[in-house]
Amino acid sequence: MKTVERQTGVALWRQIADRIRLAISNGDYEATGMVPPETTLAAQFGVNRHTVRSALAALSEEGLVRAVQGRGTMIERKERVSYPISRRTRFSQGLGRQVREIGTELLEHMQVPASGDIAEALGLAAGAPLIELSTVSSGDGRPLSTAVSYYPAERFPDMAEEYARLGSVTKAFAAHGLADYVRVSTEIVARHADAQELVLLKLSPGAIVMEAQSVNADLSGRPVEYARTRFAADRMKLKIET
Amino acid sequence: MKTVERQTGVALWRQIADRIRLAISNGDYEATGMVPPETTLAAQFGVNRHTVRSALAALSEEGLVRAVQGRGTMIERKERVSYPISRRTRFSQGLGRQVREIGTELLEHMQVPASGDIAEALGLAAGAPLIELSTVSSGDGRPLSTAVSYYPAERFPDMAEEYARLGSVTKAFAAHGLADYVRVSTEIVARHADAQELVLLKLSPGAIVMEAQSVNADLSGRPVEYARTRFAADRMKLKIET
DNA sequence: TATAGTTGTCTAGATCAATAGACATTTTGG
DNA sequence: CCAAAATGTCTATTGATCTAGACAACTATA
Incomplete structure (x- = not known):
């Protein structure tokens, strides 16, 4: 399980958003061009699926990813x-x-x-x-x-x-x-x-x-x-x- | 009033801690060697005094400041x-x-x-x-x-x-x-x-x-x-x- | 056309963060 | 010694965050 820490003044969803952003820019998801499914991420980070959804919503707001119902969440942009x-x-x-x-x-x-x-x-x-x-x-x-x-x-x-x-x-x-x-x-x-x-x-x-x-x-x-x-x-x- | 933003996934006390840390390293409090009183900071940031206290507690934990009852909160260390x-x-x-x-x-x-x-x-x-x-x-x-x-x-x-x-x-x-x-x-x-x-x-x-x-x-x-x-x-x- | 896999939406409850106010305790300086 | 100014502690309440579960809606594929 990947580590996120509680009670640090940084909401879990934001910590997770930061991690996923980092993973994207590291090219960790290059094979598929997609972020792993919400349930998988929730299991990896040891949190509820809703918390992961908040994180992905923030990344979507940034224009970094785009979710499509039924398919998954696609990576839109990565390089610096x-x-x-x-x-x-x-x-x-x-x-x-x-x-x-x-x-x-x-x-x-x-x-x-x-x-x-x-x-x-x-x-x-x-x-x-x-x-x-x-x-x-x-x-x-x-x-x-x-x-x-x-x-x-x-x-x-x-x-x-x-x-x-x-x-x-x-x-x-x-x-x-x-x-x-x-x-x-x-x-x-x-x-x-x-x-x-x-x-x-x-x-x-x-x-x-x-x-x-x-x-x-x-x-x-x-x-x-x-x-x-x-x-x-x-x-x-x-x-x-x- | 200095700006802190709400509902961003970063707790106010942590945003304030980050600001104060920055101010310290900028030398903003050099004149006195102390952080302004909690009530002053609370007014500046537009938050409750308890919220400022949480921020100062975090900085104290880092060893950056030390509070003394009755006197104030002293800066222990500043430069990067x-x-x-x-x-x-x-x-x-x-x-x-x-x-x-x-x-x-x-x-x-x-x-x-x-x-x-x-x-x-x-x-x-x-x-x-x-x-x-x-x-x-x-x-x-x-x-x-x-x-x-x-x-x-x-x-x-x-x-x-x-x-x-x-x-x-x-x-x-x-x-x-x-x-x-x-x-x-x-x-x-x-x-x-x-x-x-x-x-x-x-x-x-x-x-x-x-x-x-x-x-x-x-x-x-x-x-x-x-x-x-x-x-x-x-x-x-x-x-x-x- | 089923079916599995995925995202979207809703409700309810538990825990954390922030506000509000009151008062105690300590230091400093008149 | 007293008063002002500062930090320390406590209680109560509100709103944000997180968990839990159920189910709907959509996509791809066998």
């Missing part, structure tokens, strides 16, 4: 998109042939004073003016990541406008006369998505995000961007190229 | 350990001064034939003999990661014995005449921990792991190790050095 991180990380280039169509939406932009951490990361004085951009990026219509990024306002005064016009950070930098830039640091953390992320990335509660805090710099090493990007963990993997 | 990933990633070196004492336990070792993926990653024929090591690593007594790693058995026949004797992959390689090696690829995924990981890393259900699949090679580019390392996400962050 791979996102490369290297010295020359560029958002849309990296996704390349994995998705047919990449959409980036600028949610909001404003000018803000630099907080302590961000000022330090960008090598500026605390309170220095920054352009802040909030974006959501999708692949083939599914949200993949959401980011908040900061640019020194003095050096890149029209970042928001250029980004909105050109749809790309790389091109917006170019419009300010910066031809090339490199990734200097990236830190990755995984955690549960907060309420805002659930909405922006169209996730269901309890879902996981990977948060990358990154700094890009020009070729002289002067920082040009600080960003906090949150990836939907069940749709993406990060590929580190050292 | 930062694990650097670069071309020259070495497990114990990287953790450096962040933990006083690093423990690595060899759970199991065996010889296995290479499966398709792993053979490909190591540049071997499918079915080639591999040494498989299962390990758990801890910092100051808390489990941080668990790994399964594979080495070509022909080139490193005594990997298990040397590792058990020397307690380090780097030293075990050295004992086979391999003085240096570099990381050639790393892929990172975040997901819910499975049953085995919950036990090995002493996590509670619903917890998150970051899984890194990595390949190391000798200086001529010939792969020497394939590893699948799972980090406890609430105790670690990954620092990518490109």
